[in-house]
Amino acid sequence: MKRLLWHAVMALIVGMLASCASRLPEADSPARPGEATPTAPAPEVAGTDPWQDTQPLPAPRVQGNSRWVPVRWAELPGFNEDNLFEAWTAWIKSCERPGPVFAPLCAEVRQLSIASAAEQRAWMVRRLQPHRVESLEGQAEGLLTSYYEPVIPASRLPTKGFGVPLYRAPASLGQRRPWYTRQEIESLPEAQAALRGREIAWIADPVEAMVLHIQGSGRLRITEPDGSQRMVRLAFAATNDQPYKSIGRWLLDQNLTRDATWPGIRQWLSQNPQRSTELLWSNPRYVFFKEEALSGTDPTQGPRGAQGVELTPGRSIAVERQNIPYGTPVWLVSSGPTAQLQRLVMAQDTGSAIIGPVRADYFAGWGADAGELAGRLKQPLRLWALWPR
Known part of the structure; x- marks a missing residue:
């Protein structure tokens, strides 16, 4: 009986010693005076999003x-998959002319230009709060279209093959508002007199001129009077202050086509060339340009958007500025027959047709491939504005 009692007492003592030992610091990492004993990190719960932040969300x-409705990062489709390198390049360009809200972050943005995508994502989660962009009535789905920079053959002087002028802004533009409509510019002697001597170059096709007016900028492969050729950029300078009217919408309203994309418009024009002037005059807005040198050593140099910085193909969007300020990083999601997009983009431009709370125009780049994408892209859109915490 005594032996059994002795064994029970010894077992109890050993258990107490083991319990105490489990609460002591490890021998190779003793706690310093006044320092809390380190504890093991809490285990990660299976199935949780590693980018899910846990801070209370601010009010809409x-x-x-x-x-703008604050949300968790886990709501952003594809956030962990995007290759952020191109987007970061666009962000650094925005930092050339940042607004007051994003200017304090620009030093960190530049430092992270050589970081990994995982490090960039972690920084975004720490420093930015995503907001789902909705209409005031709560509609979160809008419209995505696309624009590009066309590349068009041109002549510095009018010739038999190049008879459609592209103009600088007239000196009298500010004296008459709105200025003459497109139809008046092409038909009234007084409007034509005001533009005489303001020609930058001539191109062959009035439809291509309309494309330039809608896109807002373009590249001309100009033949100079001495026969030499060079590439220049035509950048947006001004408009005639007339309202923009979509020629695609005009065709739809007239029940002349069911395909109002640029390929559909071109097909209709090829079948109805006698009505081309009528179609083009349905849009009274007219755009004037300024010529800019285009560096031959940097073919990736984009046009400058309304923010005043170069646009990056696939990473710059045009927005309505009052709804999304210039320089705002935006998570863009769009799924449709033309493109599947889940990516970080920068709000760096605007356009007269870009109106609405959930509305964006996606800069596709320049040339034929970009034109093909821009001509067909018209599909549902969701946006999340990423705002500093």
């Missing part, structure tokens, strides 16, 4: 004609 806010 009204931004222009849109409502």
